[in-house]
Amino acid sequence: AQSVSQHNHHVILSEAASLELGCNYSYGGTVNLFWYVQYPGQHLQLLLKYFSGDPLVKGIKGFEAEFIKSKFSFNLRKPSVQWSDTAEYFCAVRPDNNDMRFGAGTRLTVKP
Amino acid sequence: DGGITQSPKYLFRKEGQNVTLSCEQNLNHDAMYWYRQDPGQGLRLIYYSQIVNDFQKGDIAEGYSVSREKKESFPLTVTSAQKNPTAFYLCASSIALYNEQFFGPGTRLTVL
Numbered sequence: 001a002q003s004v005s006q007h008n009h010h011v012i013l014s015e016a017a018s019l020e021l022g023c024n025y026s027y028g029g030t031v032n033l034f035w036y037v038q039y040p041g042q043h044l045q046l047l048l049k050y051f052s053g054d055p056l057v058k059g060i061k062g063f064e065a066e067f068i069k070s071k072f073s074f075n076l077r078k079p080s081v082q083w084s085d086t087a088e089y090f091c092a093v094r095p096d097n098n099d100m101r102f103g104a105g106t107r108l109t110v111k112p
Numbered sequence: 113d114g115g116i117t118q119s120p121k122y123l124f125r126k127e128g129q130n131v132t133l134s135c136e137q138n139l140n141h142d143a144m145y146w147y148r149q150d151p152g153q154g155l156r157l158i159y160y161s162q163i164v165n166d167f168q169k170g171d172i173a174e175g176y177s178v179s180r181e182k183k184e185s186f187p188l189t190v191t192s193a194q195k196n197p198t199a200f201y202l203c204a205s206s207i208a209l210y211n212e213q214f215f216g217p218g219t220r221l222t223v224l
Contacts, residue, residue, distance in 0.1 A: 004154075006154075009152065032210075034212075036215075042217075043116075043215050043216065043217050043218075044202065044204075044215040045215070046212060046214075049212060090154060090155065092155075094210060097210050099157055099160070099170065099171075100157070100213065102147075102154040102155040102156075103154050104152055104153055104154040105152075105154050
């Protein structure tokens with residue numbers, strides 16, 4: 001079945017460590033790609049999105065993601081995490097103007 | 113303030129009762145969505161509506177019903193036919209179908 005895979009369920013990092021969260025999808029054709037974040041007790045909010053153009057996308061709060069078409073991947077990165085980045089992160093893919101599909105989420109815990 | 117409101121934040125119901133979750137938006141968005149979020153499964157689409165008086169089933173529509181009588185409102189009814197209704201329910205909206213989605217704060221439903 002076609003899907004969106006987030007490989008890590010729970011990631012624990014110390015402050016200032018670098019972050020990379022994996023996201024792979026299995027849809028062919030044109031895709032729109034998204035990363036959403038859900039801070040404890042807050043709304044799900046958009047971190048960044050890719051529709052076309054430069055495959056390296058900059059988002060809010062120092063996050064970025066790179067679309068690698070050949071690898072069907074859209075990994076999220078941040079060079080130096082902060083305690084306030086503790087949250088759950090969701091990758092989402094919208095294939096060919098169809099419904100958006102979400103990954104299972106990755107819980108990030110940043111230790112102060 | 114522009115945004116999406118969902119009420120109530122927490123809802124408890126007895127097994128066998130229907131319950132309706134509210135979702136209102138003042139963003140003037142045409143499209144609205146209902147998702148269910150379960151631990152380890154990400155968000156799954158229940159129903160969506162492209163415009164007023166129109167709605168379509170998502171991946172897990174069984175046991176749920178919706179209406180879209182007004183542009184601002186997209187209530188979700190969890191019926192007694194839903195076998196596992198305890199979950200976190202998220203409402204979202206977008207300017208048009210397949211555009212970036214904005215999410216409400218969610219309603220946590222517990223069926224006792």
